[in-house]
Amino acid sequence: AQSVTQLDSQVPVFEEAPVELRCNYSSSVSVYLFWYVQYPNQGLQLLLKYLSGSTLVESINGFEAEFNKSQTSFHLRKPSVHISDTAEYFCAVSDDSGYSTLTFGKGTMLLVSP
């Protein structure tokens, strides 16, 4: 079984500042890792995912995450945030069997202010 820890329930930042949302996972097998975003009153959307290959993955809106196997982490970063990035961000993990379901963390609310 896998588990995900998102230690920060809320991260307040100012617009144009850098941000890092932390995600650590626990698993006895190899994993796939995901970040989902939930904007107010909307469903979850996939932001980016790591399946294999390069440990650094990027999204189309400037976010990136790096898979660190030794640290069992998959932190999400953005060098300069916008007001529109205000949302809840969920880290999720599945095993690499191709048949496992997602286990989500509790989420981190990113609050961007002017």
Next chain:
Amino acid sequence: EAGVAQSPRYKIIEKRQSVAFWCNPISGHATLYWYQQILGQGPKLLIQFQNNGVVDDSQLPKDRFSAERLKGVDSTLKIQPAKLEDSAVYLCASSSRQGTDTQYFGPGTRLTVL
């Protein structure tokens, strides 16, 4: 392409009443998921269908929850009788296949049990 549709968006019931939620996945998606998201927590998988067969229902409280996916398309999730702790957002998601394929989420149904 139309997204995952869910109805109703909001429902308020009293404890011991029954309630049903409906989900219409993205056309052609074989895999359908129902998640429960309690306030302050990440989504938790309740049941996963592959076409009209159940793949994983290990976390579904079967004494009160039931779900079906007739003809491998639409799905309904029912709670009977509801308890106070069932207050949550119920999310439906679909993917073209199991495993690493991106899950697309609907907007959810917010259930309040009084």
